[in-house]
Amino acid sequence: MRIEYLGRRIGLCSPFPLQESPFSWISTREGPRLRVFVKSYHSYRVFPGRRVIYSPPEKWYTYAAYGLRYMLARDYGGGFLLHAGAVSRGDGAILFVGRPGSGKTRAVRRALERGFRYMGEDMVELRDGRVFMHIPFTLKPSNYLREDSLKRICFVRYSPGAYPVVIRLSRGKAIPLILEQIFNLKRVFDRVGELEGMLEGVDVLLTMYSDFSEVEESCLY
Amino acid sequence: MRLKEGLRLALTEEGYIIYDSQRERIIHLNLTSSYLLEMMMDGKPEDEIVESYSRDFGVSPDVARRDLEKFLLMMKREGLVED
Numbered sequence: 001m002r003i004e005y006l007g008r009r010i011g012l013c014s015p016f017p018l019q020e021s022p023f024s025w026i027s028t029r030e031g032p033r034l035r036v037f038v039k040s041y042h043s044y045r046v047f048p049g050r051r052v053i054y055s056p057p058e059k060w061y062t063y064a065a066y067g068l069r070y071m072l073a074r075d076y077g078g079g080f081l082l083h084a085g086a087v088s089r090g091d092g093a094i095l096f097v098g099r100p101g102s103g104k105t106r107a108v109r110r111a112l113e114r115g116f117r118y119m120g121e122d123m124v125e126l127r128d129g130r131v132f133m134h135i136p137f138t139l140k141p142s143n144y145l146r147e148d149s150l151k152r153i154c155f156v157r158y159s160p161g162a163y164p165v166v167i168r169l170s171r172g173k174a175i176p177l178i179l180e181q182i183f184n185l186k187r188v189f190d191r192v193g194e195l196e197g198m199l200e201g202v203d204v205l206l207t208m209y210s211d212f213s214e215v216e217e218s219c220l221y
Numbered sequence: 222m223r224l225k226e227g228l229r230l231a232l233t234e235e236g237y238i239i240y241d242s243q244r245e246r247i248i249h250l251n252l253t254s255s256y257l258l259e260m261m262m263d264g265k266p267e268d269e270i271v272e273s274y275s276r277d278f279g280v281s282p283d284v285a286r287r288d289l290e291k292f293l294l295m296m297k298r299e300g301l302v303e304d
Binding site for chain 1: 229233235242247249
């Protein structure tokens with residue numbers, strides 16, 4: 001495990017992309033062993049001008065909780081466990097989907113400051129056409145909403161120095177991108193049609209930003 | 222050549238999505254690749270696929286054959302097919 005600070009808070013992050021499970025069983029000559037994958041500083045992208053890139057867990061057990069939750073999530077057979085931040089004003093949930101460091105938690109934090117209610121920091125459940133809240137890890141929201149309909153999905157991408165781009169995605173284009181961010185895909189892949197149905201009439205945007213206000217402008221309305 | 226065992230498919234309005242659960246990854250095929258995949262799954266011989274593809278997409282047989290070769294190469298490269 002390697003954590004480097006270099007004057008910034010850089011370290012372990014909560015979400016793990018599909019291909020990068022933090023825990024996996026590997027076969028060795030001595031038998032099966034649990035492999036724990038921990039990202040090093042060099043695997044992170046350090047963006048200039050952003051002071052906090054990832055918030056490392058303060059305690060080792062926070063990280064263990066992330067890992068445990070991830071392992072449990074992978075075998076969950078209920079709804080679609082989506083790697084996303086989510087907020088709502090009670091008129092439909094807005095989801096922020098993106099890779100680690102893309103600004104999901106930041107978007108949720110900004111939205112909470114603007115009066116939105118918390119629904120998820122890096123995971124939400126999509127089930128029966130609705131979005132269900134998931135517990136926060138680093139945020140401490142005072143106002144939350146347990147469930148809501150789905151209103152908008154924003155794929156957020158940080159592109160330093162680039163002009164802001166907002167693209168509206170068709171349902172067909174959005175589905176693969178969403179599937180890539182589902183923790184329990186192994187269990188729910190056969191129900192992709194259900195997910196497609198959920199996206200009926202839902203706004204799906206891809207926002208590439210260099211200034212975070214562009215995310216607020218394009219997603220939080 | 223046939224699809225590797227253990228792959229799961231879902232058909233969406235933009236084409237097939239293949240889920241390789243062993244490697245935990247998703248491959249999204251566009252409409253033409255999805256068409257070729259369906260033909261391949263039906264066990265059609267290459268010549269018949271080329272003929273159908275050429276007819277349905279309005280391209281010459283040479284282009285159709287090249288597209289099929291590209292598709293098969295991609296499927297091999299991604300480890301999605303076995304002989």
